[in-house]
Amino acid sequence: NELTGAPDYFNIDDLLTEEHLLIRQTMRDFVKREISPYIEQWAQDAHFPSEIVKKFGDVGAFGPTIPTEYGGGGLDYISYGIIMQEIERGDSGMRSTASVQGSLVMYPIYKYGSEEQRKKYLPKLASGEWLGCFGLTEPDFGSNPGGMVTNIKDQGDHYLLNGSKLWISNSPECQVAVVWAKNEEGRIQGVIVERGMEGFSTPEIHNKWSLRASCTGELVFDNVKIPKENILPNVSGLRGPLGCLDSARYGISWGAIGAAIDCYESARKYSLERIQFDKPIGAFQLTQKKLAEMLTEITKAQLLTWRLGTLMNEGKATTQQISMAKRNNVDMALHIAREARQIHGGMGITGEYPIMRHMMNLESVITYEGTHDIHLLITGADITGISAFK
Numbered sequence: 001n002e003l004t005g006a007p008d009y010f011n012i013d014d015l016l017t018e019e020h021l022l023i024r025q026t027m028r029d030f031v032k033r034e035i036s037p038y039i040e041q042w043a044q045d046a047h048f049p050s051e052i053v054k055k056f057g058d059v060g061a062f063g064p065t066i067p068t069e070y071g072g073g074g075l076d077y078i079s080y081g082i083i084m085q086e087i088e089r090g091d092s093g094m095r096s097t098a099s100v101q102g103s104l105v106m107y108p109i110y111k112y113g114s115e116e117q118r119k120k121y122l123p124k125l126a127s128g129e130w131l132g133c134f135g136l137t138e139p140d141f142g143s144n145p146g147g148m149v150t151n152i153k154d155q156g157d158h159y160l161l162n163g164s165k166l167w168i169s170n171s172p173e174c175q176v177a178v179v180w181a182k183n184e185e186g187r188i189q190g191v192i193v194e195r196g197m198e199g200f201s202t203p204e205i206h207n208k209w210s211l212r213a214s215c216t217g218e219l220v221f222d223n224v225k226i227p228k229e230n231i232l233p234n235v236s237g238l239r240g241p242l243g244c245l246d247s248a249r250y251g252i253s254w255g256a257i258g259a260a261i262d263c264y265e266s267a268r269k270y271s272l273e274r275i276q277f278d279k280p281i282g283a284f285q286l287t288q289k290k291l292a293e294m295l296t297e298i299t300k301a302q303l304l305t306w307r308l309g310t311l312m313n314e315g316k317a318t319t320q321q322i323s324m325a326k327r328n329n330v331d332m333a334l335h336i337a338r339e340a341r342q343i344h345g346g347m348g349i350t351g352e353y354p355i356m357r358h359m360m361n362l363e364s365v366i367t368y369e370g371t372h373d374i375h376l377l378i379t380g381a382d383i384t385g386i387s388a389f390k
């Protein structure tokens with residue numbers, strides 16, 4: 001595609017609307033202007049650029065599918081996917097910031113919250129005035145969130161929240177956290193926790209080799225007094241957090257294509273410029289094999305994800321279909337990053353090219369929102385009718 005510099009080998013653009021193409025160009029321009037010139041330095045410095053939050057709000061990257069009356073974009077799921085793809089073409093950590101805010105903070109407040117909660121939080125989150133995070137994972141409960149020990153106890157006019165969450169994207173900078181905790185009956189409930197509540201802290205996790213421009217931390221709750229109006233009233237059980245994950249995993253399936261495209265484009269360009277044995281390395285059959293397979297896998301992922309987007313729009317996409325797309329596309333992107341790294345030779349390990357950063361980022365993406373193997377087992381359970389988790 002001449003306009004975007006992205007491969008469109010099967011004319012998938014013909015399946016998109018004018019609005020989709022406009023959204024893609026807007027996000028592409030935004031990423032080129034606000035992220036790409038700085039991302040290598042942010043990643044090298046492990047710096048989260050907090051000013052990006054307001055800018056994401058202004059460009060409409062937060063909660064694109066949330067209705068406009070709450071500050072969202074009122075757009076369809078393909079638009080949401082395109083936005084995630086273009087941001088992750090810049091960096092997976094930047095996409096994390098946006099997908100957590102939209103799918104894991106705004107979505108549960110919209111879907112499970114009261115009208116008062118929607119009005120209080122959604123416009124501030126949509127505009128980027130506030131940054132949110134989503135606390136499900138605990139130190140001893142990652143793939144098995146149903147075992148969580150974080151809990152709320154009814155104190156009459158309020159609840160007391162105790163426990164901790166680990167590996168939480170955006171936590172060190174958040175103003176608000178959607179936290180999943182068990183009540184006295186052992187049922188999981190959603191709790192809105194605000195920065196400043198006594199007993200609530202968000203220590204940062206340092207020394208990550210992955211998602212270095214995204215901030216990750218803990219959520220620690222030590223007898224935090226939670227007003228009763230901060231409980232999400234319209235959901236209980238594991239289906240609450242897992243329902244949000246459907247939306248976020250869908251966005252990641254598009255985002256991973258963005259990272260793959262960036263690696264592929266860089267490798268294609270490099271293969272035509274780099275001369276060895278008096279020829280561009282792109283003239284060698286082994287390089288062509290790598291590039292041809294990259295383009296084939298990107299094209300397959302684009303078709304899978306476009307179809308999933310139409311099912312999302314019709315409200316027909318299943319959790320199992322979303323798992324398959326997330327798993328396939330992240331694995332595809334990681335494989336392409338590794339092959340692109342080979343094509344760049346020694347240059348591939350430097351910050352002169354985006355490859356190594358994408359590769360290291362994707363090591364988180366293949367683990368969070370359900371690991372590669374957990375998604376395989378979700379498909380396995382769907383095929384056989386037997387859950388490997390029970």
Ligand code: TGC
Pocket residue numbers: 095096097099100134136137142143144145146169237238239240242243244245246248319368369370371374378387389390
């Ligand atoms: P299971 O018995 O299968 O289900 C328990 C209840 O949940 C319901 N359910 C769903 N509801 C809505 N949407 C879905 N996708 C659902 N999947 C399941 C199910 O019907 C049941 O409901 P009910 O009412 O009968 O109780 O649960 P299980 O304990 O066997 O576990 C299943 C398993 C392993 C697949 C699940 O727990 C899982 O997906 N584990 C992976 C954990 C995970 O993905 N964590 C992500 C944390 S957030 C994150 O990583 C953010 S990173 C973001 C970024 O930076 O971009």
Ligand code: FAD
Pocket residue numbers: 100133134135136137141142143144166167168169170211216364367368369370371372373374377388389
């Ligand atoms: P474990 O569950 O301990 O898994 C370790 C290994 O065991 C994996 O390979 C896994 O596939 C395998 N395994 C586990 N169970 C089985 C099984 N039944 N069968 C076969 N293999 C199995 N969480 C949040 O709640 N909010 C966030 O914002 C968030 N952001 C994150 C950001 C980053 C950078 C990272 C790295 C993680 C983030 N997470 C977040 C947590 C993430 O969702 C978990 O890391 C993930 O769900 C896996 O949990 P775990 O790390 O505890 O691994």
